[in-house]
Amino acid sequence: MSATGNAIPKFEATIEAKFGALLESFPGAVILADSERHIMLASEAAEKLFGYSRGELSGKAAEMLLPPRLRGVDAFKKSPGEIELGGLRKDHSEFPVEFAHQSLRSEEGVLELTVIRDLTERKRLEQELKEKDAAIETARREFESFSYSISHDLRAPLRAVSGFTGMLKKSLGENISQDSAHALARVQENVTKMSKLIDGLLDFSTLSWVAMTKKTLNPADVARKSFTGPAPIDGGRKINFSVGKLPACDADPMLLRRLFDSLLSNALKFTGKCESAVIRVGCGEEKGAPVYFVEDNGVGFDMEYAGRLFQLFQRLHSPSEFEGTGIGLAIAQRIVQRHGGRIWAQAEVGRGATFYFTLGEPGYGHSA
Numbered sequence: 001m002s003a004t005g006n007a008i009p010k011f012e013a014t015i016e017a018k019f020g021a022l023l024e025s026f027p028g029a030v031i032l033a034d035s036e037r038h039i040m041l042a043s044e045a046a047e048k049l050f051g052y053s054r055g056e057l058s059g060k061a062a063e064m065l066l067p068p069r070l071r072g073v074d075a076f077k078k079s080p081g082e083i084e085l086g087g088l089r090k091d092h093s094e095f096p097v098e099f100a101h102q103s104l105r106s107e108e109g110v111l112e113l114t115v116i117r118d119l120t121e122r123k124r125l126e127q128e129l130k131e132k133d134a135a136i137e138t139a140r141r142e143f144e145s146f147s148y149s150i151s152h153d154l155r156a157p158l159r160a161v162s163g164f165t166g167m168l169k170k171s172l173g174e175n176i177s178q179d180s181a182h183a184l185a186r187v188q189e190n191v192t193k194m195s196k197l198i199d200g201l202l203d204f205s206t207l208s209w210v211a212m213t214k215k216t217l218n219p220a221d222v223a224r225k226s227f228t229g230p231a232p233i234d235g236g237r238k239i240n241f242s243v244g245k246l247p248a249c250d251a252d253p254m255l256l257r258r259l260f261d262s263l264l265s266n267a268l269k270f271t272g273k274c275e276s277a278v279i280r281v282g283c284g285e286e287k288g289a290p291v292y293f294v295e296d297n298g299v300g301f302d303m304e305y306a307g308r309l310f311q312l313f314q315r316l317h318s319p320s321e322f323e324g325t326g327i328g329l330a331i332a333q334r335i336v337q338r339h340g341g342r343i344w345a346q347a348e349v350g351r352g353a354t355f356y357f358t359l360g361e362p363g364y365g366h367s368a
Helices: 009-025 044-050 068-073 120-175 178-206 219-227 253-270 303-308 328-338
Strands: 029-033 039-042 081-088 094-106 109-118 215-217 238-243 249-251 276-286 289-296 343-347 353-357
Touching (some): 029 044, 044 109, 120 178, 178 328, 215 219, 219 238, 219 253, 253 276, 253 353, 303 343, 328 343, 328 353
Parallel strands (some): 238 276
Antiparallel strands (some): 029 109, 081 094, 094 109, 215 249, 276 289, 289 353, 343 353
16 A cells, blocks of 8 residues: 555555554455545555556545446445445446445544445346346246136036036936946046146146245144044044154245145055055154155055156056046155255055155254
């Protein structure tokens, strides 16, 4: 830092001796001005930021670092605070900066210390984020419109088919043949199946856009509440359901409930032929992180086909054996992926299946 031509050499030397090392210790650009806002010292980072040579700013008015249109706002004010403005380089190019100001009292009088931060990268990222948010919002609106259209346009002919089938059955009355009755029943069954497929597909698609709000949750409580939903479907069947000691996790409450709904419904369905079904929710550990699981003693599956488990509309068992749309496990995978985790399964034909999942970086270390 060099002395100005106008400054008193002894005074300038005293200021540099006292504050020179302080200015250079700051990671950013710093200038020190007198009460008249003339630059007495400028850090090397400050001179480099504004495009000046070493010592070239000394003695200059601090406001020369601002575009002419902004020089009246007094960025180098005497009261503490931060302000975002435009900076002016030596080549007259402008860039966004933030000024943070503090007054220093010394034997030489009150000096004005200003830390200057280049906001170019932050503003660029903010603009990119703003554009991405706008694109996401546009896509979300388009998806909502698409979903409504799909739901309405596909359901309308289904309702028509169902209505005409009912009218035809009623008009035939007691004269309907066994074959005709069977055919009409099949039509109604497929209408119902198609309606469920539409619901499942829209449900699956919505999971890509629904907003997430993560909270620290007790997954054991979520699993128990989830089980009370599908359990009554199985009537008086004996089901041995248990939930082990689970660590807390950071997850979206609604999506975590949906995840357990999918996995427990799957377990209930594929233990349907067991005289005594066993469904267990527990947790293990992998590389210091929790791995939750849902285990059952149902029909299981051949691991050769495990790659198809989480694909839409893929089924490892025929509809005549077990009802379903082939969407539940795809929904489970989508939920896990949105939490930054992964899901996989281990099974053996006739000896049950276990579905494992992680949830990214959960709050690990608390027992539920």
